[in-house]
Amino acid sequence: MSKKPAAIRGTNDFIAEDAARFDQVVETFRRVARLYNFNSVHVPVFEHTGVFARSLGETTDVVAKEMYTFEDRSGDSVTLRPEFTAGIARAYISNGWQQHGQMKLAAWGPCFRYERPQKGRFRQFHQLDAEMLAAPDPMADVEILAFGQQLLEELGIAKSVTLRLNTLGDPESREAWQTALLSHFRAHEPELSADSRDRLARNPLRILDSKDAADRAIVADAPVIDDYLSSEAGAWFAAVQEGLSAAGIAFERDARLVRGLDYYRHTAFEFVTDALGAQGTVLGGGRYDGLIEAMGGPPTPAIGWAAGIERLALLLPGAAGGKVDVAFIPMDREAELVGVRLLGALRSGGGISAETFARGNMKKRMQRADASGARLALILGEDERARRRVQVKDLAAGDQTALAYGDIGFIGGYMAELRLREMEGEGAEMPPFSAWLPATMLTTR
């Protein structure tokens, strides 16, 4: 045990169902992204440390204690990305992407944060990310939220997730609100929890979502952003809500919702669930109009969100593992060689997935073929070779028929029809292979 190499804390190795769930999340994301015309962007996994330190806010926990930062061989300080947005903003500036006008970008991959692992939280985790750059219209907020909503729907988890929405206003509104909040909390400072007294100095907004009971009482009658919104900021928020209603997207106004990272303005949102314990946020984001300019680029209004792939995968009802269409069972070495050619034809010519089961006795081979989920088993021995045929056994129906080498293409046809029926939910009505095969093809053993 002690001699086994250990994975780094907070990293995961996973296969089979877990991997299938992960893949399903990513594949669904990519498919839905296409529907909304979000195109792929690929950015580095690491950046100069300043890219994250400046954009996220020096006092945020992510920057203060959670970054994977190290010196490379030249002595430069580099950091593994804790999120996507800063790197994409940097790429936008570095490459002059303002030439493209509005951009809708989608990315996914690993991110890194040095934290204590917990349910749905890891040191290497994976995010889906969507960004709309140079998008100065409340309808962009609506569109990117619709993307997120549809993603959750197509993953089949929309029922267990609710959208919470708030606005942080424009810089003037936010500033005025924050000042009011600060004086409110200062007035109650002795009653605040130790954590919140600490937050008072670092990030007073965070007191709003404290879990401490005493804090919540003080938060209950804290100033609300609505009273400090400029007319422009109020109009923006109204437009977003109107658009969401038109799109049929349900949301809850949460006046205490704030975002951890400094760059957020206007719309802020989270899709939350209570099925994941303390890590309820499954997809979150908001508008960050000032970020790109603050990083040295042109003024660029933008909005984006990120979703935790592991968290989404945990909510997935279930995922089909790696099934194979056809199992090939050779009786001897010679049959294996013939099989290489037959399976090659099925795979490249017919798009059929196939696996060979050549170990153990016949019983074991059949057991494994069955466990593989294959619908058909192809059995090839000396007798069959002499007549240039294979035995085709329908593993669901249990019956078996012989098929000439030259007619092997029918297997592709059968599997194609089976797949079609399964897609339409009537896979059970698929006749056995022997009944499906035209009568003239039926061969006696």
Next chain:
RNA sequence: GCGACUGUAGCUCAGCUGGUUAGAGCGCUGGUUUGUGGUACCAGAGGUCGCGGGUUCGAACCCCGUCAGUCGCCCCA
């Protein structure tokens, strides 16, 4: 960074108040009349009981430390 709980075969776990060769199920390997599964049976391989130290005549069971996992705080996807 703080707290609680847990750590026995590949996996899920038993192991009574510390006492001779540490068990089960699943999985894996082989077999049960020559080439047939999903529903049988037999056999086998596999564990320095996370690691280190201590208490004891004796520890998987008690104590300390350490590492890891889980959950919570913090923070966030």
